[in-house]
Amino acid sequence: MYRLSTLIILCAGLALSACTDRFGGAVPADGVAGSNADPSSPAYFQQSVGDRVLFAVDESTLNAAARATLTEQAKWLQANQMFTAVIEGHADEQGTREYNLALGARRASAAREFLISQGVASSRLRVLTYGKERPLEVCSTEVCYSNNRRAVTVLATGVGA
Amino acid sequence: MTTRLLLALAACLLGIAPISAVAQNGPLRIEITEGVIEPLPIAIAPFLTEGAAQSLADDITAVIKADLEGSGLFRAISPNSFISPITSFDSPVQYADWKAINAQGLVTGAVSVTGDRITVKFRLFDVFSEAALGDGLQFSGSGDSWRRLAHKVADQVYSRITGEGGYFDSRVVFVSETGPKDARDKRLAVMDYDGANVAYLTGAGTLVLAPRISRDGGQVLFTSYDSGFPRITILDTGTLQTRALENQPDSMTFSPRFSPNGSTVLFSLSQGGNTDLYSMPVSGGASTRLTQAPSIETAPSYSPDGGQIVFESDRSGSQQLYIMPANGGEARRISFGPGRYGSPVWSPRGDLIAFTKQNQGRFHIGVMRTDGSEERLLTASFLDEGPTWAPNGRVVMFTRETAGAGGAPALYSVDITGRNLKPVPTPGAASDPAWSPLLD
Structure with missing residues (x-):
């Protein structure tokens, strides 16, 4: 059962994250370095591992799907030590600007803490909040909001986190 | 009086000075906190020019009118209905002519230019009390500050009638x-x-x-x-x-x-x-x-x-x-x-x-x-x-x-x-x- 749900989540993550930019928006497939065929490439991390987790309204708790994705992210980061990451926390537009900045920071930090718990060195992970400033989808209904409440792990190389 | 005022203002970027020493308070008053449903009708006489371009005087009048009407507290009566247009800043006010068009207040003013400096002076009258509401005042500033001078006049009018501070020169x-x-x-x-x-x-x-x-x-x-x-x-x-x-x-x-x-x-x-x-x-x-x-x-x-x-x-x-x-x-x-x-x-x-x-x-x-x-x-x-x-x-x-x-x-x-x-x-x-x- 657990394996099955993980598989479903990974597939869902794959569908969501194909061809996305650093905020998770649609861009040409070359928006991230490397080929999805190369398991050590950022493209593979983004599209096959899954670079984001989603949150419930006004929540920063990681659900089972989020923990599964982050577990895979941690494995990948451990196998690809040249990468550091900035974890971007986002909120949907149903909140005030300042509160959403704080909420995005909470979400990004929840993802970071989980990655650290899986063995990733804290020095490789930094958090960033965008609040509601960079929605992934622009409609004003829950269909979009549910994808905007997210923490996205953005890879970088050669820069101290 | 004008000479004394100009001397007093010479060093100021935006000068402010009284025009007359007589202050009288009439019942012309708006209580903002009570919620103003019907804007107060006032007459804003087109500001006269005393050597300034007519267009400048008209622009200043327009900003004062926009400020006061924009507050939601005032309605400016169309100058077309004025019975006795103001032709001189210092002429006595014919209150009966303003009462006849139901103007509760009357704002008069004039604009002059000296070199690069604009001076705007105004008076506010309580028509039904037949008295000035506060002193006449004048403001002066550089040529590009004309909107600010107009806002300052509007702030004074707003403030005298409501008893609250103004907010237009901001x-x-x-x-x-x-x-x-x-x-x-x-x-x-x-x-x-x-x-x-x-x-x-x-x-x-x-x-x-x-x-x-x-x-x-x-x-x-x-x-x-x-x-x-x-x-x-x-x-x-x-x-x-x-x-x-x-x-x-x-x-x-x-x-x-x-x-x-x-x-x-x-x-x-x-x-x-x-x-x-x-x-x-x-x-x-x-x-x-x-x-x-x-x-x-x-x-x-x-x-x-x-x-x-x-x-x-x-x-x-x-x-x-x-x-x-x-x-x-x-x-x-x-x-x-x-x-x-x-x-x-x-x-x-x-x-x-x-x-x-x-x-x-x-x-x-x-x-x-x-x-x-x-x-x-x-x-x-x-x-x-x-x-x-x-x-x-x-x-x-x-x-x-x-x-x-x-x-x-x-x-x-x-x-x-x-x-x-x-x-x-x-x-x-x-x-x-x-x-x-x-x-x-």
């Missing part, structure tokens, strides 16, 4: 937005309160949030993403030079607010996922932590005397408003109605807190007394947020954003009675207004 710093909703370009801009004289303070291609303007208008605090992370930055409005405030490692700072004397910045600092309130000198130096809680503490605002701070926190489980001493310490909750409360701002008069409220899928701008009583919602829409007070504490401006993919923010203002809701003109989409105090 500026608003805001965020100018362009681009699609998922990649908004945001830059700082400043304009007169009525949307005139827009100037940009930061370049394009940036993300900046929630500016605040200092009491003297010389500095703007805002949140900048220039470093890749949200960080409080201070801008000199004269030189446009910016400086990021000192930061603790691995932290993000946002939601800044000046102390009333302008020397301290109050802000939110987020570290390890936890957001608390801090203060530090605007000039730089060590920060002081004011709250220590695992909850979100943000959107702080000082009381006018600098002694207290109103802020929002979700320590109770949802966003609510709290007041604590300016140096931290025990906070008392002041919001208890249904829904969530955020972005509180203390009125410059000290009597009210303006806030954003979210309830049942709608956003509201509201006001409450500082003990949380007499909550009054002024607006309702898909998304209203971020109130800022007019200098006189009687009007708030805020951001209203429309829904959907094509949704965009705009600036609106509304009286504290909930009346006179109207858009504030901006060149394009705009958000996060911060209203300056009255200019000197």
